[in-house]
Amino acid sequence: MGCTAQVWLEATMDKDGRMRFSADSDSEITRGFCSCLVSVLDGATPEEVLAVKTDDLAALNVGLPGAQRSRVNTWHNVLVSMHKKTKALVAERQGKPPFEPFPSLVITADGIHAKGSYAEAQARYLFPDESKVEELVNVLREKKIGIVAHFYMDPEVQGILNAAKKHWPHIHISDSLVMADSAVNMAKDGCEFITVLGVDFMSENVRAILDQAGFQKVGVYRMSDERIGCSLADAASSPSYMSYLEAASRSPQSLHVVYINTSLETKAYAHELVPTITCTSSNVVQTILQAFSQVPELNVWYGPDSYMGANIRVVLEQMTKMTDEEIAEIHPAHDRDSIRSLLPRLHYYQDGTCIVHHLFGSEVVNRINEMYCDAFLTAHFEVPGEMFALAMEAKRRGMGVVGSTQNILDFIKQRVQEALDRNVNDHLQFVLGTESGMVTSIVAAVRSLLSSAKSGGANINVEIVFPVSSDSMTSTSNSSPGVSPIKMGDVILPVIPGVASGEGCSIHGGCASCPYMKMNSLNVGCEPILHMRHFQASKKLPEKLIFQICNPSSNGKSVPTS
Missing domain, CATH: 3.90.1010.10 (Sufe protein. Chain: A)
Known part of the structure; x- marks a missing residue:
């Protein structure tokens, strides 16, 4: 391959x-x-x-x-x-027992074959009951409800949503960056309500962007009365993160680049202390490079994902070994000297992880090296350093991608399309280095490509491999309904997250409310998100944010707009 x-x-x-x-x-x-x-x-x-x-x-x-x-x-x-x-x-x-292969799904133009019980659990919901789909579509159409959902939602939910989308167009499954934009488009098309399937900060982002777009009357709903938290959001509301922000506020010309996977309260509190812009895994490197280009003596404080912070530093250190021409292709305002000069002023939080991506550690990497080193390798920017290094090496030889969930999906689609264009029999194997819920959208995209080219004659098989680690077993709280550990001999195995858990969230949810969250208004929490939207549209940080960076005492007060 x-x-x-x-x-x-x-x-x-x-x-x-x-x-x-x-x-x-x-x-x-x-x-x-x-x-x-x-x-x-x-x-x-x-x-x-x-x-x-x-x-x-x-x-x-x-x-x-x-x-x-x-x-x-x-x-x-x-x-x-x-x-x-x-x-x-x-x-x-040497007579050593071979490594047990990871579970996988093999996708063809004619169907899907699951290898292993974990893969069978993922595949079970890819073809939902049509009566459930019809019932859902009727309700959505009658009530004028749009749905935005994250790639990591339960396969059972995603399976029904993908089928319902054929009859009701106002359903969109994507990464967190696109969810709010999709909600705005649905509101423009007449949807009176938006249901958000994801963790709480995603609902908050959708609410903030709809308000900013002038759709304050469009209702935003989430699907649980309980709070649906996430380990990264919890980390960003911890006392140690507050201390991290306090240190940033005392540093001259500081910018806090906060991962979007945090609560609106965190964004609001942070922006009161230090100028803040949100980012996603797909735009974080460009955000940081652009910030340094607009404020040369800037100090950047990234958080709360420690793995992503370390990986960002690795990417920038690798850029110092590139030619100036290669660096200019990534960002035209930088060269080797500028990258070297910014590295000492790039800080990242040391104690925040996504509990799902944390599982892609040394055990998983060793098995990938033994059994799947010649496969296409995908990895989310949040994975630990071992997996990140492996994926970056694969990327250098055209065999991998490191980035957001959308980057991973686009990479798989591109490689499948290339195989179809060659029109020869082929078997493509992809290691999925992120939450397994991604597979629903991957299967839908790959089957669409294979079906459209079915008449070409080539037999293309696409295998999606799930690197499930023994460490992926996490215990659940006593309050978790319907889940209990399993005893095998003298060993107690707790429940494996994946199907029931979301983007790094515990099965039972429950973000703790942080007593350190003190702010004037939740509207302040929307501003870092709007700063990111400005950056996405113009590829420059807004003048208002630059003013706040260069004039720390003005942060949160009336400043020039852009």
């Missing part, structure tokens, strides 16, 4: 324990690349094979280094496949 041409690779181990490789391709150039690799590694020991890294190939300067879809990827991807086959043969020779 990942090569622009078709490549076939065979690996065996001879009686002396040395690796024997052969390869072929339907491309003369690619066959030549493979021949070079085989000439070097055929007859080598397993240790010698595994010692050759993809970075070693980049020094050969063949193809177009740095180009995501260039011939040089053949060197990288065939080498990674050699590594995978070598590890499997060594384990077989």
Whole structure:
């Protein structure tokens, strides 16, 4: 996978324990690349094979280094496949039990095949009862209700929503950045009510943006009387985060870049202390780079996701090794010197995690390295450093994506479309490095692509792999209705989150109210969101925010507008 041409690779181990490789391709150039690799590694020991890294190939300067879809990827991807086959043969020779494969869903133009009980649970709701769908559509049409839902909602809910969308267009499933914009469009089309399926801060964002767009009379509803919290939102309302903001407020020319996965109260309190703009996983790097370009002596304080903060720093440190021309393609106002100068002034909170993405740690990474290193790898920006590094390496050789849920969906669609355009039989395997609820939208998008090209004749299979870790089992509180641990021998296994839990939220919800949240008005909490919307539209931070950064004493007071 990942090569622009078709490549076939065979690996065996001879009686002396040395690796024997052969390869072929339907491309003369690619066959030549493979021949070079085989000439070097055929007859080598397993240790010698595994010692050759993809970075070693980049020094050969063949193809177009740095180009995501260039011939040089053949060197990288065939080498990674050699590594995978070598590890499997060594384990077989040593009599080691093979790794248990992760559960997965295989999508074809004709249907879906689930591998493993976890995948079966995900697939169960992809084809809902039509009577339930019809009942829902009738209510939505009668009451003029629009629905915005997050990619991470329960598969049962998403399955019905995807089916209902064919009959009622005012249903949208997306990442959190797009949900509020979709609600505005629904209001423009005559919807009198918007139902938000997600955690509480998503409802707050929708309410704030509808008000700003002039739709104060459109009702916004969420689907539970209980508060639906999230570990990141909890972290941002903790005393330690308040201390972090206090430190930011004492630093000159500071900007607080707060992840959108926080409550309106957090945004309001923070903006009273230090100028604040919200961000999402898809725009956080550009937001930070743009802020430094507009205020050169700026101090940026990012929070509350510690993994994302660390990953942002890694991305910027890697940029210092790029050419000025490559950096300018990412942001035209920066070069290596400017990136080096901003790094000491980039701060991130050290104690906030999404409990779902926290699970993509060393155990999951080790199994991916052993079994799926030659698959397409997707990772959310919130994953731990091990998974982030693995995905970034895959991205460099055209085999991965790191970003938001929408970035992940777009990457999968793009790779499937490329396979369809080649019109040859192919099996594409994607490791899903984010919450498993994403699979509903992925399946719908992939099936749509495969169905539209069904007459082309090529047999394309798309496999979505769920990296489920044993650490993904979390205990539930005694107040959780209908959920209880399972005893297996002397070990008590608590409930696995995923189907019933949302974007890093506990099954039972319950964000604690923070006593440190003191603010003049909740309207202040909307301002960081509006600042982000201005940035999304103009690619510049608003003058009002710049004024607040350069004049800290004016924050929250009447200032120039833009």
